[in-house]
Amino acid sequence: MDFSKRIVLHYPPSLTEKPIVYQLVKKYDIMFNILRARFSVEGEGMLLLELTGRKGNLAKSLKYLKEIGVKTEFVSQDIVRLERKCVHCGICSMVCPTAAFSINVPEMTVKLEPSRCIGCEECVKVCPYDAIKVFFL
Amino acid sequence: MQKTIEEINKKIKQGRAVVCTAEEIIDVVKESGLKNAVKKVDVVTTGTFGPMCSSGAFLNLGHTKPKMKISKASLNGVEVFCGVAAADLYIGATQISQDDPANAIYPGSFKYGGGHLIEDLVAKKTIKIRAFSYGTDEYPRKEFFGKFTIDDINDTFLFNPRNCYQNYNVAVNLGKEKIYTYLGVLKPRMGNANYCSAGQLSPLLNDPEYRTIGIGTRIFLGGGIGYVAWNGTQHDPSAPRNEKNVPRSGAGTIAVIGDLKQMKPAWLRGTSIVGYGVSLTVGIGIPIPILDEDILKYTCITDKDIVAPVIDYSSDYPQATGRIVTEIDYASLKSGLITIKKKKVPTFPISSYPKALEIANILKSWIKKGGFFLTNPVAPLPGKESDIKFHPFKGKYK
Numbered sequence: 397m398d399f400s401k402r403i404v405l406h407y408p409p410s411l412t413e414k415p416i417v418y419q420l421v422k423k424y425d426i427m428f429n430i431l432r433a434r435f436s437v438e439g440e441g442m443l444l445l446e447l448t449g450r451k452g453n454l455a456k457s458l459k460y461l462k463e464i465g466v467k468t469e470f471v472s473q474d475i476v477r478l479e480r481k482c483v484h485c486g487i488c489s490m491v492c493p494t495a496a497f498s499i500n501v502p503e504m505t506v507k508l509e510p511s512r513c514i515g516c517e518e519c520v521k522v523c524p525y526d527a528i529k530v531f532f533l
Numbered sequence: 534m535q536k537t538i539e540e541i542n543k544k545i546k547q548g549r550a551v552v553c554t555a556e557e558i559i560d561v562v563k564e565s566g567l568k569n570a571v572k573k574v575d576v577v578t579t580g581t582f583g584p585m586c587s588s589g590a591f592l593n594l595g596h597t598k599p600k601m602k603i604s605k606a607s608l609n610g611v612e613v614f615c616g617v618a619a620a621d622l623y624i625g626a627t628q629i630s631q632d633d634p635a636n637a638i639y640p641g642s643f644k645y646g647g648g649h650l651i652e653d654l655v656a657k658k659t660i661k662i663r664a665f666s667y668g669t670d671e672y673p674r675k676e677f678f679g680k681f682t683i684d685d686i687n688d689t690f691l692f693n694p695r696n697c698y699q700n701y702n703v704a705v706n707l708g709k710e711k712i713y714t715y716l717g718v719l720k721p722r723m724g725n726a727n728y729c730s731a732g733q734l735s736p737l738l739n740d741p742e743y744r745t746i747g748i749g750t751r752i753f754l755g756g757g758i759g760y761v762a763w764n765g766t767q768h769d770p771s772a773p774r775n776e777k778n779v780p781r782s783g784a785g786t787i788a789v790i791g792d793l794k795q796m797k798p799a800w801l802r803g804t805s806i807v808g809y810g811v812s813l814t815v816g817i818g819i820p821i822p823i824l825d826e827d828i829l830k831y832t833c834i835t836d837k838d839i840v841a842p843v844i845d846y847s848s849d850y851p852q853a854t855g856r857i858v859t860e861i862d863y864a865s866l867k868s869g870l871i872t873i874k875k876k877k878v879p880t881f882p883i884s885s886y887p888k889a890l891e892i893a894n895i896l897k898s899w900i901k902k903g904g905f906f907l908t909n910p911v912a913p914l915p916g917k918e919s920d921i922k923f924h925p926f927k928g929k930y931k
Contacts (some may be wrong), residue, residue, distance in 0.1 A: 404826050412923045483582065483802065484815065490725055490881040502868055504886035521642065522718055524584065524804040524814070 400448045402431070402514065403458075403476075406467040409439030409501065416466065417445070424453040430515040431458045446516055474531045481527035482506065488519035488528060534571045536800070537823050541575045542906045545637055550858045550902045552576045554893040555734045555821075557765055567826050567845035576907065577821045577832040579736040580753070580892030583884025584715070584812040585803045587695035588626040589764060590651050590793055593664070593687040595908050596620055603676035606664035607631055610784060615664075618670055624650055628811035636808065641715040641745075646811030649803025651691070654683050655755070691755060691801070695765035697817050699737035699785035700841055703861060704729045707848030713808020715810040716858045717883055719846055726871060728878045731889035732836045732863040736819035737785045739832045741778040742917070743770070745821050747910020752789065753818030753896045756800035758905070759791025761819075764914045769923035777838040778831065781860065782924075785914065789817065800892070808858035816888065818896040822907050843873065853925055 407416075412435060420426040432444035447454060463467050475496070484506045489497040494513035497519060499505070513530075520528050544550040551574050556578045562570045565779025590683045594603075602619040606612070610630045614623040627745055628647035654660060664677040683689060705726045706712050706719035713719075719746070729806040740746045750761040766768075772784040800816030823829045842857040848855045858873060865871045866880045899905035915921045 484887045485583075485885045486882040487717055490727065499882070501867065504867065504882065507609060521806050524806055524812075525802055526644075526805070 397450070399425075399451050399454055400446055401454055401470065401512065402444065402446050404469050404515065405441070405443040405445060405461065406451050406469075407441035408465055411465060412439050412441040416464070417443075417459070419460070420447070420457050424455060424457045432516065436494070465498055465513055474515055475508070475510050476529045476531065477508050478529065480528045481525045483525055483527075485524070487522055487524060491518040491522050493518065534568075534825060536575070536822070538822055538824070538907050538909050541822050544575055545900055545903055545906055548901070548903050550575045550900055552578060552897045554890065554897055555579045555739050555834075556890060556893070557796040558655075558832050559828075559835055560731070562829065564713055567829060571823060571829045574743055574823050574829065575876070576897075577656075577739065577823060577829075578893040578896040578900070579731075579734055579821065580816070580818040580889040580896065581697060581731040581735050581884065582816045582888035582892060583695065583731070583802070583814060584773065584806065585696045585815040586627050586812045588651075588691070588693035588716070588813040588815055589647065590624045590654070590689055591617070592622050592624070592654075592793075593690040594620045594622070594681070594684075595687050597674055597677050597679075599667050599674045600672045600807065601664065601677055601785075602672035603668055604666045605662045606662060607857050608660050608662055609645070609653065610661075611645070611651050619784045624654075626651065627810055629810055635810075640808030642807055643805045643811045644796050646803070646805075648811045648813035649805075651813055652798050652801055652803040652925065654689065654797050655793060655801050657682050666921070683794060690727060691759065691793050692762065692788070693815065693852075695767055696785045696789050696815055697736055697765070697819075698730070698783050699735070699741070700780050700783055700839065701728070701730045702850070703841050703843045703866065703880075704846045704850070705843055705858060705873070706847045707845040707858070710847075711865035712847055714846045715806055715809045715812070716846065717881065718807065718929055723873060723878050726861075726866070726873070726878045727883055728841065728863075728866045728880060729883035730841070730863070731884060731886060732839055732867065734833055734889045734893055735888070736817065737787070738779060738834055738839060740819075740821050740828070740830070741774070741780070741831055741834075743785065743914040744828055745824065745910070747913045748821055749908055749911035750819065751906070751908045752787055752795065752820070753816065753892055753899075754791040755793070755816055756797030757791055759789050759817075761787045761910075761914075763788040767923045768921060770919060771917045771922055772887055772913055774917075775838075775840055777834065779839050781840060782842055787914070804806070816892050818892040819905055820896060820900060820905070831918050839863040841866070854864070876901045895931045
């Protein structure tokens with residue numbers, strides 16, 4: 397059975413020109429989908445991937461990445477809704493490209509599914525009440 | 534069956550009043566019928582919680598020594614209106630910070646402004662003031678920099694010239710570019726439709742002819758007690774209505790007033806609207822006394838009965854053409870997906886229905902506990918037969 401995980405990869409400059417994702421496919425039979433990618437002027441890289449594969453292979457992939465010096469983190473840990481500030485209006489759901497934020501019908505409360513979040517921060521920009529924080533460690 | 538406010542207040546005092554929210558009353562009447570329900574139910578509570586521009590607060594600082602006739606001032610970097618009296622100021626909810634780049638870097642994020650200032654004031658945070666004057670013989674001071682909290686000043690009351698729209702536009706974007714409006718982000722080619730009303734919970738939709746809500750009506754305002762002060766600006770009671778007496782456009786509005794010192798920051802929220810500016814999200818709840826069957830019947834309004842105009846905010850709204858794309862009911866809007874001209878359009882709310890319901894329930898508990906009494910209006914709001922009509926600018930352009 398296949399599992400999917402959304403992870404953020406942080407590359408040091410020495411690794412940005414290496415075909416790392418290719419190795420994941422080749423070595424561990426991982427299917428990947430690039431959700432976001434960014435490189436700084438200093439050459440550090442950030443890649444947000446959805447990895448799909450067997451559970452054991454996913455674990456091996458993460459171990460491999462760690463060994464070669466790529467820092468990884470799960471995206472789901474990074475989005476925080478501040479309950480004390482959120483009024484459940486629904487404006488975040490209007491810009492969310494992956495429906496991580498959605499509206500419960502009929503009670504009309506706003507639901508957050510952190511595992512769907514790709515960390516694009518569109519919601520952070522439009523939240524009128526400053527109630528959403530996205531952290532990349 | 535006729536009841537009076539006095540009779541209902543007597544029951545409230547005795548802790549015997551039967552109170553339902555505007556959501557609960559729908560099923561109560563469905564089950565027991567209008568005739569029985571009118572005997573049973575005394576009050577229906579409504580609620581709404583959404584960004585309401587045309588809000589603001591007056592404050593009187595108390596005189597400095599020596600005295601000063603303030604002619605220009607900012608609080609937390611937000612300019613306030615000083616042309617009222619020496620130490621009286623008015624904070625406008627949509628005033629942006631003095632150094633805000635606004636839409637120079639489009640779309641502006643508008644992180645702080647009048648609405649946030651009001652929230653901070655109510656939250657008892659320290660407010661920084663910078664005030665200037667030209668100086669007079671009896672008010673010689675020309676400059677004042679200081680700090681204060683809400684507890685340090687004489688008076689402050691919320692006075693919102695236009696709140697609580699009876700109904701409101703649904704916004705879409707028929708253009709080719711994404712736009713940022715006070716009704717949220719609108720994706721091109723009708724990528725989404727945004728709406729802003731508590732629907733079946735909304736105060737003026739539950740009393741569409743303003744039979745019980747009038748000038749002087751005591752209400753839930755910003756977490757405390759407030760009053761209807763006047764018909765709101767742009768009040769448009771003669772707007773066309775459907776068979777359920779629901780206006781097909783904005784229609785009625787109210788001006789509200791209340792002591793800010795007893796309000797709560799949770800119900801007066803500073804609001805940053807990307808690309809538009811700042812505003813104040815206001816919590817309002819209005820009790821409707823069930824005096825007769827007719828009044829009760831109107832409180833049973835459901836989202837299905839409420840129809841709102843869908844308007845193109847890329848062109849028709851800014852150009853004031855008056856054109857509407859179509860009309861749509863609130864039950865469909867709240868389902869999350871509507872169909873306009875064969876296109877499936879996802880829908881999103883701007884105002885908070887869960888918070889509106891919370892307000893209706895808080896007001897219900899206040900009344901049931903005997904801590905909130907109902908009022909007879911001092912004067913009615915202008916109704917559909919009045920000659921008040923909202924119109925565009927009629928003066929001359931040059």
